[in-house]
Amino acid sequence: MITYRIDATDVRAHLYRVTLTVAAPATEQRLSLPVWIPGSYLVREFARHLSSLVARQGGHAVPVRQLDKATWLVSTDGRSELTIGYDVYAFDTSVRAAFLDADRGFFNGTSLFLKAEGAESEPHRVALQALPDDWQVATTLRALDVDNAGRGLYEASDYDELVDHPVELGRFWRGAFTAAGVPHEFVVAGAWPDFDGERLLADSARICAAQIAFWHGAAKPPFERYLFLLNAVEEGHGGLEHRASTALIAPRRDLPRKDDGADKQAEPSDGYVNLLGLISHEYFHAWNVKRLMPREFERYDYARENYTSLLWFFEGFTSYYDDLFLLRSGLIDEARYLKLLARTLTNVLATPGRLLQSVAQASFDAWVKYYRHDENTPNATISYYAKGALVGLAFDLTLRAGGRGSLDDVLRRLWTQSRGGLIDEADIARAFEASGGRSFADELAAWVHGTGELPLRQLLEGVAVEWQSGPASVAQRLGVRVAESALTGVKVTHVLRGSAAERAGLAAGDEMLALRGWRLRRLDDAVRLLGGDAEAPLLIARDQRVLTLPLALPSAAQGAAGAIALKAAAKPAADAHARYKAWLAG
């Protein structure tokens, strides 16, 4: 038996004090802390926050030797109980690590729980008693003996399960609903007083019911309860999926408001649609990546990178379905859905890296590329989320155009055949073939392993959706991404490969000060300052120096495309319209 006693009372120092007890230690007992958290593919070195490690046995200190950045060796007598004490500094507001202050606590087991090597398969217990007075506990860890506030003793069957149930602590809002007869709970920290919890519950219930029906028809989902842990903050957006819960972070202004009017069917704000999309995304992961998962993840290795080439499937297809389920559960209308899809299209087409890196490579390299964004990221990489979603769309529309199958059918087929378990790319290829009645090897080679453009314009026309390119902004014509405000002016964050900005000699970090002698506050003003001329001197600041560069602005026709707009055709052909309706309705 492995037991962790957590003391979360030292809130001002942001320290969790952990006492780990190993009932029957090895004579040479190794202890290690994960370097990453499943679902977020970056080595984060959680051990950098661990300190003051001491080991005791029978009331005496025993020697501890650190073997590497995250592993310790304790020499024991091999007979009596071993106790390890240590502190974990927790001041990370993300969903991936641990946090503790006077208002709130949150932790993932990968940040707090040293693994007693050799005992991974034994039951692990967590005692959560020592908390500030009026705090509650919310977690899907199995409660063994807890009070009304959730304080007490919890248990997991093994280490993998232990670290797959994040824990929220504090004075949070909580609400509940059922979907397909399964209890679901929402815990919200940090919301403003006008937050409309009832609307959040009602809208989430529709998403959950639609997804359960998608995977199982009228049957039950593969979990007995589900918990959403939402941390509302000033800035931030993201989530991390777990087997029976998800940790979410979102701007508090994106939460629904009580005074939105008596009409609760009022159009959701853009921010709230983003939040609902996040909820939909993480919930879909309860099937796609937490159960249906890459064969490489059969046994997580917490000590190093765990590579897979399939994140385009597990993250990309999940991204394809997240917004689609907002439509399918009636939370947004078709026009709004096409707008969200167009946003993804615009984003991928504005990323030159799509011509260099395939989504399979992007998946494999997530550890050093996707999670390490820098100024060169759009030139060298493509997001397996965004392009992966478009690959999902391309497969779905191709299957539907063939008159047999759909991506829905492929996912359910994979679920059934793997019994909601491990799959690889060959399984995916076989499911496409079985669903569509032909091999999809060419599409997999071109869309997943290749870097050419996806034939989406033509596929969308096949379901009577019209594709329009909007006018390019100055940034798009120049091929730069900028951060701008009246206060700071215009600062270059990215220079796109082969662009007019690159030819002019602009670099990331440059401040664009003035064009033709006029102070530049907004990049779009450049068109007016040029006054019809194609070229003018641009004053920039770089590393304290002021330089002049000749800026040539390509015409709207020469530069990169503007934003894509997608619209349902006004007078569609009957068969195309039928496919459109079948696609959106699922």
Ligand SMILES: [Zn+2]
């Ligand atoms: Zn995801």
